[in-house]
Amino acid sequence: MALMPFTDSMFLLVESREHPMHVGGLQLFRKPDGAGDDFLRGLREDLLKADDVPPLFLRRPARPVNTAGYLAWTQESEIDLDYHFRHSALPQPGRIRELLELTSRWHGTLLDRHRPLWEIHLVEGLQDGRFAMYNKIHHALMDGVSALRHMQSTLSDDPDDHDCPPPWGTRHESREKSAQAPRSVVKTLEQLAGLAPVAVKVANEAFREHTLTLPMQAPRTMFNVPIGGARRFAAQSWPVSRVRAIAAKTGTSRNDVVLAMCAGALRDYLIEQSALPDAPLIAMVPVSMRDKTETESGGNQIGALLCNLGTDKADAAARLTTINQSMRDAKRIFKELTPIQALLLSGLNVAQLGVSAVPGVVNNTRPPFNLVISNVPGPRKQMYWNGAHLDGIYPASVLLDGQALNITLTSNSDNLDFGITGCRRSVPHLQRLLLHLDTALSELEAAVA
The missing domain is CATH 3.30.559.10 (Chloramphenicol acetyltransferase-like domain)
Known part of the structure; x- marks a missing residue:
């Protein structure tokens, strides 16, 4: 053992x-x-x-x-x-x-x-x-x-490759990842010693400058309730070229545009359910904090950022502007932190999920955020499995008490493939979110035309 x-x-x-x-x-x-x-x-x-x-x-x-x-x-x-x-x-x-x-x-x-x-x-x-x-x-x-x-x-970019491994297999011998040599105790202590100034900076950004979204600012919604065990799953693809074009015209990132798609869809869905709160929804967004010039050998540099989705705004362009500013502010703070400090701030953003299973917590506290929206890099080329053409990859995620909805997407050659997981009891007519995502993308295109 x-x-x-x-x-x-x-x-x-x-x-x-x-x-x-x-x-x-x-x-x-x-x-x-x-x-x-x-x-x-x-x-x-x-x-x-x-x-x-x-x-x-x-x-x-x-x-x-x-x-x-x-x-x-x-x-x-x-x-x-x-x-x-x-x-x-x-x-x-x-x-x-x-x-x-x-x-x-x-x-x-x-x-x-x-x-x-x-x-x-x-x-x-x-x-x-x-x-x-x-x-x-x-x-x-x-x-x-x-x-x-x-x-x-397990996939191949060669349509004539009929020797792909099974889904539980691998093309290469499995290698146990050796733990990277730990940083020196002195270096670690130096980073920890800097936590007090970091706390002051974060507090200043959040409470004086009002530029940083912190946990417990999210409104209570129909998604932030205790959940049952049954699930609903919905999936659909959209051309990445449509998202790329909006990002280029607005000077925002593709992930900002994806978040704006989700924001528009969530707003329309909640209006349908007569459940749209006055305050904007807050999404937890896992984001790589690695500089584009860095190699993959730099270790784990993933931040859990909180993003204001601007769902209180009816205008699609205004929501995109709000999202872009919220993500820029959060990323700026993270980039000024050491890896340990960034990890601890990420932990603060998701800490309440650890106690969500305790009876009464979800019903008697504000949610740390309303849902997770995750954009995971996928294959850049057209891929095949034993000669079969891969049309779509749709992620299905974990739900927790207080988090009855998750949106995860991945890039797949020329498409963005969305997988939406919801609690069957708490999120009725989940498939309607697909229609609203399509509408939200069209509204963004019209807004920047």
């Missing part, structure tokens, strides 16, 4: 029927030219013969039914791949609607802790001839960004 890192243990500890703690994703593929009706069955049979399963995909809690299950991992000696890699068919008429309903059901069910904590579903029966794959893996094993990167590692 291997001792479990504290972060892994916490994801297992907080999981319950109401709070499944796995991340997932839905991929859409077009079969290779000339592929017959037995393409998927043959592909699955071939992949099940793969006996080289990476250690991560053999890992399960050492004692699934007691507290020791939160303390140590063990490796499965013989994995039942036929259980983990399943073949399913959609009910007729096999529309995207049926696919999303099935994905919603799968995403709301818990993983079996007596087995390695992942499942993959190969899905046929779409009326347009395409097929899909839904995968989920426990957050204790892999976070959403890592899961997306792993999925990309």
Whole structure:
């Protein structure tokens, strides 16, 4: 048995029927030219013969039914791949609607802790001839960004490459990431010693200059309630060229435009539900704080920024201006901090989520923010899996008490692929957000024309 890192243990500890703690994703593929009706069955049979399963995909809690299950991992000696890699068919008429309903059901069910904590579903029966794959893996094993990167590692940019690994496999030998040599104690103490001036600066920006959004400023909304275990999932793609054009005309970033799309959609959705608050919604936005000139060897530089979405403004251009200014102010503060200081400020932005499962907390406190909107880099080229053309990558995320809605998107060649995860009880008619996202993008285009 291997001792479990504290972060892994916490994801297992907080999981319950109401709070499944796995991340997932839905991929859409077009079969290779000339592929017959037995393409998927043959592909699955071939992949099940793969006996080289990476250690991560053999890992399960050492004692699934007691507290020791939160303390140590063990490796499965013989994995039942036929259980983990399943073949399913959609009910007729096999529309995207049926696919999303099935994905919603799968995403709301818990993983079996007596087995390695992942499942993959190969899905046929779409009326347009395409097929899909839904995968989920426990957050204790892999976070959403890592899961997306792993999925990309199994793809190829060559349509004639029919030797791609299975979704649980890898093209390269797995290497345990060696921990980077810790910074010297003196350097760390110097950074910690600078926290007092940092606190003064943050307070000045927030309370005197009014340029920084802090936790607990978000209004209470229909999304900030205790949640149930069932999920709804919705997904759609938009051309990245449309977002890029708006960003170029307004001097904003593409992520600002994406946030403005989400803001417009949330505003329209909440108006439909007669639930739009007077104060603007606040989004938690995971953002890379790495300078564009830095290499990837610089370590983890991710900030949890809070963004004013300007949902109190009816004008699309005004919302984009508010979002751009809010993100610029937050990034400016973060760039002036050391890595440790930035990490601690990020922790302040999300700290309340750690106690959201305590009874009464969600109903009796203001939310630290209203929802998470995450933009994760995806493949820049057109990708294929064993000759099948990848049409879409739609992330499915974790929800917590007080956070009944999550919007995560990823770039995919020429598209932006949105995956929206919601609590089935708390967020009715989730698919309406897709229509509102499309409307919001059109309004932004009209506003800058």
